[in-house]
Amino acid sequence: MNGVLIAAGGATWESAALGFLESSREFSLARRCVDVADLLAAAQSGDAAAALVSAEVQGFDADTVYRLVQAGVHPVAIGTDSRRCSALGIVTRLEVGELADLAGHLPRQRPAAEEESRPAGGGRIVAVWGPAGAPGRSTVALGLAAAWAELGINTILADADPYGGAIAQMLGILDEVSGLLAASRAANNGRATETSEHLYSINDSFAVLTGLPRPDLWAQVRAGAIELVLQQLRHDAALSVIDCGFCLEQSDSFDSGAPRRNQLTLQSLEAADDIIAVGRADPVGLTRLVRGLHDLEAALPGAEISVVINMTRPTIGWSDTEISATVERLTGRRPLAFLPLDQSAADAALIGGRLPREAASDSRLVKAFARLAHEWSTQHSGVRSKATPMPDRW
Numbered sequence: 001m002n003g004v005l006i007a008a009g010g011a012t013w014e015s016a017a018l019g020f021l022e023s024s025r026e027f028s029l030a031r032r033c034v035d036v037a038d039l040l041a042a043a044q045s046g047d048a049a050a051a052l053v054s055a056e057v058q059g060f061d062a063d064t065v066y067r068l069v070q071a072g073v074h075p076v077a078i079g080t081d082s083r084r085c086s087a088l089g090i091v092t093r094l095e096v097g098e099l100a101d102l103a104g105h106l107p108r109q110r111p112a113a114e115e116e117s118r119p120a121g122g123g124r125i126v127a128v129w130g131p132a133g134a135p136g137r138s139t140v141a142l143g144l145a146a147a148w149a150e151l152g153i154n155t156i157l158a159d160a161d162p163y164g165g166a167i168a169q170m171l172g173i174l175d176e177v178s179g180l181l182a183a184s185r186a187a188n189n190g191r192a193t194e195t196s197e198h199l200y201s202i203n204d205s206f207a208v209l210t211g212l213p214r215p216d217l218w219a220q221v222r223a224g225a226i227e228l229v230l231q232q233l234r235h236d237a238a239l240s241v242i243d244c245g246f247c248l249e250q251s252d253s254f255d256s257g258a259p260r261r262n263q264l265t266l267q268s269l270e271a272a273d274d275i276i277a278v279g280r281a282d283p284v285g286l287t288r289l290v291r292g293l294h295d296l297e298a299a300l301p302g303a304e305i306s307v308v309i310n311m312t313r314p315t316i317g318w319s320d321t322e323i324s325a326t327v328e329r330l331t332g333r334r335p336l337a338f339l340p341l342d343q344s345a346a347d348a349a350l351i352g353g354r355l356p357r358e359a360a361s362d363s364r365l366v367k368a369f370a371r372l373a374h375e376w377s378t379q380h381s382g383v384r385s386k387a388t389p390m391p392d393r394w
Helices: 014-023 036-043 062-070 082-088 096-105 137-150 179-188 192-198 215-220 223-236 263-271 283-299 320-331 343-352 364-379
Strands: 002-007 027-032 050-053 074-078 092-094 124-129 155-160 200-203 206-209 239-244 274-280 305-312 337-340
Touching: 002 014, 002 036, 014 027, 014 096, 027 036, 036 050, 036 062, 062 074, 062 082, 062 179, 062 223, 074 096, 092 096, 124 137, 124 223, 124 263, 137 155, 137 200, 137 206, 137 239, 137 274, 137 305, 137 364, 155 179, 155 223, 155 263, 179 192, 179 206, 179 215, 179 223, 192 223, 223 239, 223 263, 239 263, 263 283, 274 283, 283 305, 283 320, 305 320, 320 337, 337 364, 343 364
Parallel strands: 002 027, 002 050, 050 074, 074 092, 124 239, 124 274, 155 206, 155 239, 274 305, 305 337
Antiparallel strands: 200 206
């Protein structure tokens, strides 16, 4: 028999649910939970296939739903407003008189994490990742996002580095409140549609969701909330660029619901339609890139990964062709583009808190970003056809 958890919070339907389970030949009561903490602890036991819940229970939020699903427990809201269920990510909602149909609403097989996090339709998500050692993840994410916006593609750049964001500083944004943190808090309480209120508008086609101003704030960004924020970004813009952290390590914690520092990076990569892996064009940077690509492929089998080599310069003594051959021989991936080191242009943009094109429109780096953005958008022409009007709040 399939075990079922109940977290009713005193709702009137609880007695009817208990009666259903007592008479059922397919289901049995695994536990009556007194609160959300009790519910999540019981879900970790592996004894339950479903949880009958009231979404009005104190402390019940999007992260609760996410953690139940991760534990293999299918949440079923009883008598809860359908809009509230949708806002929290609850797929199944039943009235108390429909409990006899419970078996038909349970998934026969839990879908893969990637399938869960990639809804059909909407905009496209591109994650920019790179190994440790400052290969220029944020620079590439900002440069490409700005170049795509310049092409008329409605673009959001989200800073999702759990070790401390840099995009706000690079653009001279002095917001004291993290857009990412504010959006995730709203989403966790069922208000993911407010994500656009926390965007910082750069121009008519470009907005930024600022990251964590301090590294210690990572624990306040809940996994369930981030999943909803990413979905909302996909809805709000034709193209969302996610500036990820470097680390792909999984936590060794026995509590699968405990906050994980690298969860933000891993979720962003899992949700992405495309991943751009950035490596620095020198012996140390290329070594880290090669090792990192193997780790990335192990963490996300089958992911769409494009390699970009950053900071190329004549003083290295290697041509782009030689670097390309080396990377392809060691990883099986031919680099998509080579971005030149243009320190004066990068410094002008950084010191002025401006977009690269605004600081040095004729720089080699800006032109390289423009070429890459144009080539990519040509290959993914559907991005423009899916373009959505900018939210009024931008």
